[in-house]
Amino acid sequence: MSLLTLFNAMPGxxxxxxxxxxxxxxxxxxxxxxxxxxxxxxxTMCTGGAVCIMMLMSGAPMWLALIVAVIxxxxxxxxxxxxxxxxxxxxxxxxxxxxxxxxxxxxxxMGKANVPINNQKYNLMVSLLYVKNVPFYKNTxxxxxxxxxILVAILYWFFGTELGCALRATxxxxxxxxxxxxxxxxxIVLGLMISNGIVAFASALLxxxxxxxxxxxxxxxxxxxxxxxxxxxxxxxxxxxxFALKLVAVAxxxxxxxxxxxxxxxxxxxxxxxxxLSAIVVAIFLAIPYVKKExxxxxxxxxxxxx
Amino acid sequence: MLKVENIYKTFNAGTINEKTAxxxxxxxxxxxxxxxxxxxxxxxxxxxxxxxxxTWYVDEGNISINGIDVTKMPEHxxxxxxxxxxxxxxxxxxxxxxxxxxxxxxxRRGKARMLSSGITAKERESxxxxxxxxxxxxxxxxxxxxxxxxxxxxxALTLLMASLQKPEVLLLDEHTAALDPKTAAKVLAKxxxxxxxxxxxxxxxxxxxxxxxxxxxxxxxxDSGRIILDIKGEEKKKLTVEDLLNRFAIASGEELxxxxxxxxx
Ligand SMILES: Nc1ncnc2c1ncn2[C@@H]1O[C@H](COP(=O)(O)OP(=O)(O)OP(=O)(O)O)[C@@H](O)[C@H]1O
Ligand SMILES: [Mg+2]
Numbered sequence: 001m002s003l004l005t006l007f008n009a010m011p012g013x014x015x016x017x018x019x020x021x022x023x024x025x026x027x028x029x030x031x032x033x034x035x036x037x038x039x040x041x042x043x044t045m046c047t048g049g050a051v052c053i054m055m056l057m058s059g060a061p062m063w064l065a066l067i068v069a070v071i072x073x074x075x076x077x078x079x080x081x082x083x084x085x086x087x088x089x090x091x092x093x094x095x096x097x098x099x100x101x102x103x104x105x106x107x108x109x110m111g112k113a114n115v116p117i118n119n120q121k122y123n124l125m126v127s128l129l130y131v132k133n134v135p136f137y138k139n140t141x142x143x144x145x146x147x148x149x150i151l152v153a154i155l156y157w158f159f160g161t162e163l164g165c166a167l168r169a170t171x172x173x174x175x176x177x178x179x180x181x182x183x184x185x186x187x188i189v190l191g192l193m194i195s196n197g198i199v200a201f202a203s204a205l206l207x208x209x210x211x212x213x214x215x216x217x218x219x220x221x222x223x224x225x226x227x228x229x230x231x232x233x234x235x236x237x238x239x240x241x242x243f244a245l246k247l248v249a250v251a252x253x254x255x256x257x258x259x260x261x262x263x264x265x266x267x268x269x270x271x272x273x274x275x276x277l278s279a280i281v282v283a284i285f286l287a288i289p290y291v292k293k294e295x296x297x298x299x300x301x302x303x304x305x306x307x
Numbered sequence: 308m309l310k311v312e313n314i315y316k317t318f319n320a321g322t323i324n325e326k327t328a329x330x331x332x333x334x335x336x337x338x339x340x341x342x343x344x345x346x347x348x349x350x351x352x353x354x355x356x357x358x359x360x361x362t363w364y365v366d367e368g369n370i371s372i373n374g375i376d377v378t379k380m381p382e383h384x385x386x387x388x389x390x391x392x393x394x395x396x397x398x399x400x401x402x403x404x405x406x407x408x409x410x411x412x413x414x415r416r417g418k419a420r421m422l423s424s425g426i427t428a429k430e431r432e433s434x435x436x437x438x439x440x441x442x443x444x445x446x447x448x449x450x451x452x453x454x455x456x457x458x459x460x461x462x463a464l465t466l467l468m469a470s471l472q473k474p475e476v477l478l479l480d481e482h483t484a485a486l487d488p489k490t491a492a493k494v495l496a497k498x499x500x501x502x503x504x505x506x507x508x509x510x511x512x513x514x515x516x517x518x519x520x521x522x523x524x525x526x527x528x529x530d531s532g533r534i535i536l537d538i539k540g541e542e543k544k545k546l547t548v549e550d551l552l553n554r555f556a557i558a559s560g561e562e563l564x565x566x567x568x569x570x571x572x
Contacts, residue, residue, distance in 0.1 A: 165425035172401040181386035
């Protein structure tokens, strides 16, 4: 295969990476800000698309389809939140329960396992047909990039508000938060809702982009999301300290993930093994901090900050 | 101000690890009382503070603050009335957040948190002034992450946070135990200053008998989930460590043959 094929495949990889970057921003909010590993996103990553596609096909305008997709995603987050905070189910298990339940919900929304949407008939916001040879304002890469900038701006504002600060404190130190009068349960539920709303939005974009919604669309989404979060942190961590830039780094992490994936495919790697490869890469990166601490403890350097 | 009436708390009830940590304890604090709490390891001192703070509910008995029954009030709601500093310097602050953000969160204790700004420029200025009074150089590090601070700096910051919104009752759980003697003295002096300025009703646990005697207007000693000694007024002013050891022997019916039981740390 020639370099040209790789080159031609790149715009698509970038567009897809950006869409998954939005999903990863959702994961970032639970995993990094709230310190909860939320697996419901594997379900929501299909739900958003299912809602959006079905609504578009029944004649709803794009903005409405997107808003409803986000709201349904938030309801999924609410379910996980209630299972976790009010019923005391560990977060991972609560997420798995929601994810499993969503499988049926998604099937019911779509009526079957796979629903295609014709981009000739419907005016789609993004599509894999719009990544090159279209006027620039129709270019999917540009549109998704703008979505990311708007999303980052909103989140940056929100996490600077009193409520946003309370949410961050909840993730960082629940003891301190309660002592300062913060209802940590409400904040965990809120964080899960915001996260799943964002993931559902990404799902709505992804199903339009690929021209169909599939019941298995979200399988392993959490791993891709985590990969993007980790890649973003590893690559841009030293550069970006501002919260907004960290979110941008996560989105770019998604792009890098898909670009690398594209190269791996181009190199002729057996695509059946791709998920295994993703899982191994993410496992390695998740293990690094622990392995560093446990097996290669640094010599005393904490005293540096003491006065 | 603070009324604790006949409270009981048993951990792991019905298992071999069953432990009655509070055993029918009662305590009334008048407004402005500064009460120090001493007692051996496992006497139930922290458990008493946690009961007041609402970390969990007591099994029996009542707690009220300023006439409001808080016995069944969840921890985050009770926080409105309470300022707290924990024994572990890590517990009182959010490490991943900046110094000014931590203070801003404390400034909003007991208030509804909505979509207005989490911290204003005006606030930041006032925090700078406030931090200057600590004399730890924190005023120049307003935007540093709290995780970068030393234990003493974090404890001093937590103390400021606990008193930023004037609490009805200030709960201090061995808040200087993890600090080196010099920093501990500094934080204790600051504690006196803060308590004195607003005449705060305070419960302060300490393992140091000298500190317990030197600070506050009242001293209680705990043993096995109960108060076995309660010294106030003139008597408290004249108290010496020796008195205290003797009084302990009489109250508990046993010789305090191991001073370190109380003096540890
Ligand atoms: N959450 C808990 N679960 C089970 N047992 C507990 C819990 N908290 C306290 N205890 C037990 O209750 C008893 C009193 O503990 P507490 O922490 O109040 O002691 P303390 O007086 O603060 O002692 P120290 O001086 O060591 O801090 C101890 O035996 C302790 O093991
Ligand atoms: Mg204790």
